[in-house]
Structures are given as structure tokens and as C-alpha cells.
Amino acid sequence: MIENWFSVPIWYFYDQNFGDDQEIKMIEFFNEYQKNDNAGQNRSNVNGYQSGDISNSEPAQYIDSFLQKEVLPELVTCINITKVSINSMWFNENGPGGLNRNHVHPQTDLSGVFYVSTPEDCGNIVFYNPLTVSVMSRCNREENVHYTPERGKFVIFPSWLYHSVRPNKGNGFRRSIAFNLTVS
Ligand SMILES: [Fe+2]
Numbered sequence: 001m002i003e004n005w006f007s008v009p010i011w012y013f014y015d016q017n018f019g020d021d022q023e024i025k026m027i028e029f030f031n032e033y034q035k036n037d038n039a040g041q042n043r044s045n046v047n048g049y050q051s052g053d054i055s056n057s058e059p060a061q062y063i064d065s066f067l068q069k070e071v072l073p074e075l076v077t078c079i080n081i082t083k084v085s086i087n088s089m090w091f092n093e094n095g096p097g098g099l100n101r102n103h104v105h106p107q108t109d110l111s112g113v114f115y116v117s118t119p120e121d122c123g124n125i126v127f128y129n130p131l132t133v134s135v136m137s138r139c140n141r142e143e144n145v146h147y148t149p150e151r152g153k154f155v156i157f158p159s160w161l162y163h164s165v166r167p168n169k170g171n172g173f174r175r176s177i178a179f180n181l182t183v184s
Pocket of ligand 1: 044103104105111163178
């Protein structure tokens with residue numbers, strides 16, 4: 001007999017319909033936004049741009065519609081919830097060398113990222129094993145797991161889970177939209 005306890009869910013999804021046209025439209029939105037907010041915010045960013053809240057924008061409508069249609073049914077299966085809503089959202093643009101320091105998202109249930117532009121080797125998102133003492137063991141001793149950014153991919157995780165983004169070693173911009181979710 002075996003029972004595994006304290007596992008941590010990380011969900012991922014692909015929007016197969018998110019192609020060149022959709023990427024270009026989002027980049028236009030990002031560029032327009034930055035004209036009015038050149039400095040942006042600084043949450044976890046190093047050598048890059050993070051916007052203020054965009055949870056009332058057109059990209060937010062797109063993300064919300066995907067969440068309700070594709071993501072919510074999977075969350076119901078996993079943690080017995082019936083409702084998911086966006087409580088904050090921002091976008092990230094990281095050029096060569098851009099990264100995000102190790103952090104968590106406070107005062108929210110789930111967090112996620114959607115990838116808009118993903119040049120080759122643009123920096124994985126890394127999740128850290130929250131059972132820190134388990135690295136002392138010969139079993140289940142993974143220190144971290146990596147997810148590779150791909151255009152049209154969503155990665156969703158518990159907000160308390162520590163994560164970072166590796167430096168962009170590619171040539172272009174890694175662009176993503178990050179969001180926090182309340183579930184009930
Ligand atoms: Fe984050």
C-alpha cells in the first residue's frame with residue numbers, strides 16, 4: 001500500500017487557436033499601454049517591464065473566457081470548486097537577460113501565466129519544492145521543476161508556491177500575461 005500526501009498541483013493548458021494574428025494584437029495592446037505607463041511596476045522583475053493592473057482590458061476578456069471554458073472544469077475535478085475569477089492581471093516583457101526573482105503571490109488562491117511571445121531559450125518558469133527538508137531524503141528529493149514557455153500555453157499553480165523565471169537567453173522579447181485567481 002502507498003498513499004502520497006502533500007502533493008502540489010500544477011496545471012497547464014494550450015490554446016491551439018492562439019497564433020500570429022492574436023500575438024500581434026496583444027503586442028499592439030502592450031505597446032499602447034506602455035506609452036502611458038513607461039515606468040510600469042516592479043514586482044519580481046529584473047531587466048524587464050511589468051505593467052499595472054490590466055484586468056479590465058481586452059486581453060483580460062480573452063484570458064477570462066479561456067479560464068471559464070477550459071480551465072474551470074479541470075479545477076472542479078482537482079479541488080472541488082465551482083467558480084473562478086480574476087482578481088488581478090498584468091503583463092511582462094523581458095528582453096535578453098530579463099528574469100523574475102523567486103517569489104510568491106500573497107492574498108490570492110491560484111496564480112497563472114499565459115505566454116504571448118516565446119523566442120527560443122527565453123527562460124523557463126521554475127517552481128521550488130515547498131517541502132524543503134525533503135531534499136535531505138534519498139526519495140522524492142526534487143528541488144525544483146521547470147516549465148518551458150510556449151506561445152499559447154497557460155500554466156496555473158497555487159499562489160503560495162515559490163517560483164522564479166530564468167534569464168532570457170534568446171534574442172527577442174519573452175512576453176507573458178500573469179494573473180491571480182480567486183476560487184470559491
Ligand atoms: Fe509570479
